[in-house]
Amino acid sequence: MAQVTLEENEGIESALRRFKRKVSRAGIFQDMKKHRYFETPPEKRKRKQLARHRQRRWSSRRARQSS
Structure with missing residues (x-):
């Protein structure tokens, strides 16, 4: 708080x-x-999967830039 x-x-x-x-x-x-709003379990899985995908894309992009 x-x-x-x-x-x-x-x-x-x-x-x-x-x-x-x-x-x-x-x-x-x-x-x-x-x-x-209430989020059903399939919606929650889909949201988390999209977040993982974005995170992987972002981390791979940063790795290419630092090389």
């Missing part, structure tokens, strides 16, 4: 900015979007 305490003489805008940064680093928004 992301939590921000207001410092002395700190504006609400800067505290809100720090809170948003913490929330994005913690991955809370991505998790909320992922759990927004």
Whole structure:
């Protein structure tokens, strides 16, 4: 859980900015979007397979560039 305490003489805008940064680093928004709708097991397998495919493509592309 992301939590921000207001410092002395700190504006609400800067505290809100720090809170948003913490929330994005913690991955809370991505998790909320992922759990927004029910995902059936076949859909989950397909999504994970696509992610593996993208990861393999990305890592092979980076390996070619560093050679």
